[in-house]
Amino acid sequence: MKEENITTTDIISDENLVYKKTDLMTDKTLSYCPGCGHGTAHRIIMEVVEEMDMTEDTIGIAPVGCSVLAYEFMNIDMQQAAHGRAPALATGIKRTWPDKMIFTYQGDGDLAAIGTAETIHACNRGENFLIVFINNGIYGMTGGQMAPTTLPGMKSSTSPYGRDVKLMGNPLKITELVAELPGTYYVTRQAVHTPANVRKTKRAIKTAFKNQMENKGGLNFVEIVSNCNSGWKMSPVDANNWMVENMFPFYPLGDIKLDGEKVNKE
Amino acid sequence: MGELRLMKGNEAIGEAAIRAGVDAYFGYPITPQSEVIEYLTAEKPEERTGMVVLQAESEIAAINMVYGAAGSGKKVMTSSSSPGISLKMEGISYMAGAELPCVVLNVVRGGPGLGTIQPSQADYFQAVKGGGHGDYKMIVLAPASVQEMADFVQTGFDLAFKYKTPVMLLSDGVIGQMMEKVELNDAVPRWTEEEIVEKSSWATTGKKGRERNIITSLDLDPSSQEKHNQKLQAKYREIIEKEVRFEEFQCDDAEYLFIAYGSSSRIAQKAVKIACERGHKVGLLRPITLFPFPEKKIQQMIAQLKGILTLELSAGQMIEDVRLAVEGKIPVKHYGRMGGIIFTPAEIVEALEQKIIGG
Amino acid sequence: MAKVKGAIVIDVDKCKGCEVCVEACPTDVIGMADEVNIKGYHFAEVKNPEDCIGCANCAIVCPDGVITVYRKKVKA
Numbered sequence: 001m002k003e004e005n006i007t008t009t010d011i012i013s014d015e016n017l018v019y020k021k022t023d024l025m026t027d028k029t030l031s032y033c034p035g036c037g038h039g040t041a042h043r044i045i046m047e048v049v050e051e052m053d054m055t056e057d058t059i060g061i062a063p064v065g066c067s068v069l070a071y072e073f074m075n076i077d078m079q080q081a082a083h084g085r086a087p088a089l090a091t092g093i094k095r096t097w098p099d100k101m102i103f104t105y106q107g108d109g110d111l112a113a114i115g116t117a118e119t120i121h122a123c124n125r126g127e128n129f130l131i132v133f134i135n136n137g138i139y140g141m142t143g144g145q146m147a148p149t150t151l152p153g154m155k156s157s158t159s160p161y162g163r164d165v166k167l168m169g170n171p172l173k174i175t176e177l178v179a180e181l182p183g184t185y186y187v188t189r190q191a192v193h194t195p196a197n198v199r200k201t202k203r204a205i206k207t208a209f210k211n212q213m214e215n216k217g218g219l220n221f222v223e224i225v226s227n228c229n230s231g232w233k234m235s236p237v238d239a240n241n242w243m244v245e246n247m248f249p250f251y252p253l254g255d256i257k258l259d260g261e262k263v264n265k266e
Numbered sequence: 267m268g269e270l271r272l273m274k275g276n277e278a279i280g281e282a283a284i285r286a287g288v289d290a291y292f293g294y295p296i297t298p299q300s301e302v303i304e305y306l307t308a309e310k311p312e313e314r315t316g317m318v319v320l321q322a323e324s325e326i327a328a329i330n331m332v333y334g335a336a337g338s339g340k341k342v343m344t345s346s347s348s349p350g351i352s353l354k355m356e357g358i359s360y361m362a363g364a365e366l367p368c369v370v371l372n373v374v375r376g377g378p379g380l381g382t383i384q385p386s387q388a389d390y391f392q393a394v395k396g397g398g399h400g401d402y403k404m405i406v407l408a409p410a411s412v413q414e415m416a417d418f419v420q421t422g423f424d425l426a427f428k429y430k431t432p433v434m435l436l437s438d439g440v441i442g443q444m445m446e447k448v449e450l451n452d453a454v455p456r457w458t459e460e461e462i463v464e465k466s467s468w469a470t471t472g473k474k475g476r477e478r479n480i481i482t483s484l485d486l487d488p489s490s491q492e493k494h495n496q497k498l499q500a501k502y503r504e505i506i507e508k509e510v511r512f513e514e515f516q517c518d519d520a521e522y523l524f525i526a527y528g529s530s531s532r533i534a535q536k537a538v539k540i541a542c543e544r545g546h547k548v549g550l551l552r553p554i555t556l557f558p559f560p561e562k563k564i565q566q567m568i569a570q571l572k573g574i575l576t577l578e579l580s581a582g583q584m585i586e587d588v589r590l591a592v593e594g595k596i597p598v599k600h601y602g603r604m605g606g607i608i609f610t611p612a613e614i615v616e617a618l619e620q621k622i623i624g625g
Numbered sequence: 626m627a628k629v630k631g632a633i634v635i636d637v638d639k640c641k642g643c644e645v646c647v648e649a650c651p652t653d654v655i656g657m658a659d660e661v662n663i664k665g666y667h668f669a670e671v672k673n674p675e676d677c678i679g680c681a682n683c684a685i686v687c688p689d690g691v692i693t694v695y696r697k698k699v700k701a
């Protein structure tokens with residue numbers, strides 16, 4: 001049998017479309033460095049919002065940090081919060097608009113350093129919204145300073161000889177910490193560096209929004225371990241490999257709490 | 267006539283908020299204003315009107331809950347006292363920058379630092395001159411009675427939404443704690459979701475049938491940030507033009523003038539009477555709005571006056587605005603007490619005689 | 626037996642040249658151009674169009690939403 005003679009131009013037509021950037025991402029060029037996971041994380045959140053048909057009811061909160069301009073890229077109603085305060089804003093909105101779908105998008109400095117109190121108390125009160133936590137172990141926007149999640153021995157511009165935990169304290173596993181609180185309903189740690197991981201993370205975000213929609217009674221917390229190739233001073237591909245080798249052993253991927261119950265790892 | 271009740275100032279604020287159709291109160295306890303949240307939680311406003319009352323983990327969280335809800339078009343308020351208000355200043359600056367309406371009550375106590383829990387007026391600078399960072403202003407209303415504590419909730423929200431700005435009620439421990447008769451307005455219903463979407467088309471209520479709304483105080487482009495600041499300044503000029511409020515007491519033929527706001531003005535009224543009995547022609551001007559300040563009124567009175575004594579429970583803060591208005595044309599002196607101590611009418615008259623009449 | 630053929634379109638000027646898509650492609654379709662785009666990045670380009678199976682892996686990992694993917698069933 002002879003193979004049908006088909007050219008690229010035959011394939012490229014609307015009826016054959018399988019993947020296109022969602023219109024819920026604006027056409028603005030992302031302010032992120034090449035290969036940075038923020039762009040992928042933004043996009044899959046917007047894909048879920050679109051697929052779950054909740055564009056008209058979703059309000060997002062942008063943090064201070066690299067993703068301070070998230071509201072420029074996500075084509076929905078957005079608020080920009082003071083550093084670390086996104087969970088407080090989200091509480092204010094969700095409590096007064098209980099039917100809206102609310103999420104915060106926060107980096108490690110925002111969520112696990114300056115905003116620790118807001119994070120923990122929103123989790124502990126069981127606020128019914130979603131926190132998306134991007135953990136890249138560094139302060140990207142201000143030029144690669146040490147973050148609360150910087151690994152032991154890891155270099156940054158304020159730990160130039162590596163993080164000395166005796167001197168600088170330990171990295172904070174805030175995701176494990178919030179999983180201990182009775183107010184969290186779903187806590188998971190994911191990544192977006194491979195197609196399979198992106199698909200998993202997207203499912204996690206969908207689960208989180210479904211929980212919120214069904215008022216499952218508790219906060220949904222999705223950590224995304226991500227790269228910061230500029231901060232880490234590596235090429236994007238090397239940074240992803242470094243992340244797999246160094247970040248994942250310390251911040252293992254997977255569900256930590258499902259349906260309000262801690263996942264038994266044994 | 268509305269319902270009459272005997273209430274503390276802090277309770278009157280809570281009751282007035284429920285009746286004014288306020289959507290949410292977020293706060294954190296601190297003396298001398300914890301009765302506000304205590305009253306609100308006891309009243310079950312969630313059953314009376316659907317109003318949300320939440321005790322936050324800090325003043326910082328509370329003001330940022332206010333930011334979130336206000337950014338989504340809701341009528342929201344918070345309250346605190348001096349050290350707590352300092353913590354709220356970040357959020358207030360962000361709200362001024364993002365042009366969000368809200369009402370913040372400060373029941374001022376003695377400072378600096380943790381200070382005392384007694385009444386004070388030492389937060390005038392913080393309220394009127396900024397407090398938070400950046401070129402911004404809040405409208406500042408100074409209630410002098412329990413009645414005004416109640417009334418200014420509605421006034422505050424009217425102004426906050428009219429100008430899309432935070433409004434501060436600058437009270438103190440005297441007004442917050444004292445009991446007086448108060449006439450309460452009849453309850454008005456909270457805005458419906460449809461009304462909010464219509465009234466506050468700028469708010470993040472979900473992108474429905476319009477382009478997305480963004481609430482932010484960030485602009486990385488200096489020229490558009492400057493434009494935004496010019497717009498804020500134009501708004502503040504309009505507020506100065508239209509919203510000055512004050513009260514006069516025996517000002518018509520006064521040769522000397524007390525200027526005092528809030529609880530000080532009540533003591534000053536008695537001082538005016540004593541001074542008159544002693545043969546001095548003294549009047550009292552009570553600024554009700556501290557920003558905008560009744561500068562023009564003071565300027566109109568200069569020709570008839572021999573001197574002004576400002577009376578503040580502080581080292582003298584409002585006096586700077588009085589002096590700016592007077593431009594050195596007549597003597598302006600300050601008399602005050604600090605740290606939570608309140609002056610007596612007799613002390614004031616003595617200060618008038620020594621500092622102004624004899625000075 | 627039905628077989629699928631894919632094709633991708635790269636919005637060249639939005640590409641930041643991170644090469645994440647190159648790593649993600651199971652059939653080695655994508656390579657990096659020698660030239661640079663308006664941003665000055667060596668952009669991703671289709672090197673082996675015949676091998677594309679339209680799996681969308683490249684588009685899914687592209688942080689900048691640069692790639693559009695098409696797929697068609699063809700009779701073999």
Ligand code: SF4
Nearest residue numbers: 650677678680681683
């Ligand atoms: S769609 Fe799949 S096969 Fe085609 S270029 Fe992308 S990753 Fe490669």
Ligand code: SF4
Nearest residue numbers: 640641643644646687
């Ligand atoms: S992943 Fe996207 S931005 Fe990176 S090289 Fe490929 S097309 Fe360009």
